[in-house]
Amino acid sequence: MEITYRTNITPATEAIIAVYDSSGIKRPTNDPERIAKMYENSNLVVTAWYGDVLIGIARSLTDFCYCCYLADLAISMEYQKGGIGRQLVKLTKETLGKQCMLLLLAAPTAQEYYPKLGMDTVHNGFIINREQ
Template structure:
């Protein structure tokens, strides 16, 4: 992870976020830039990874910083995957929220094997009302 700079609290341009999402394989509404902008405007913990001023990774969370943190998005451009960038974004998220805060996420099917490898426990006591739009 040489030459990669991580930043907390920086919200990149929506077009740059969309580039990361589209490259990473994450399924997000990237054809709707207004929705992506709203997603970030209403999140309170953003951590980014940069190489030579290029956005290469991002994590987006919603948290109260004392009990629960929902990690909504974790995305790394495909050419930078498998270098520990996603793991580092999660470590920095954990650092920001502190030890008294649980880190919770919903995983895309393709990432179900990734999260246990970096320290997440699989849980069976969750429920969801799925978005309809």
């Protein structure tokens, strides 16, 4: 069975949580309502499926013409290192088009991954961290 990619669906919260928990990404998976709200307020979701099982997800917030924040990129552990993350980022960028930049905050463990996708490091960003 081959992996398929979709941009027209927001998966069930339980499936999203399963991918997050398997991937190693730190998200509030003990709070399904918060995860559901994260997706309700996101306007670009690209997913990877093995049959009917969600195995990867890219969640973004964008205006589709100038900027996009790629908030989450998560691949189930057993499918990592197979190019799925690369394809999810590629499809996200293709959906956005050439006028739109793509920005993300990388987890410390992923600092070396994103340059391999052709992404540049930024040193001119600022953050106010969440309190919860």
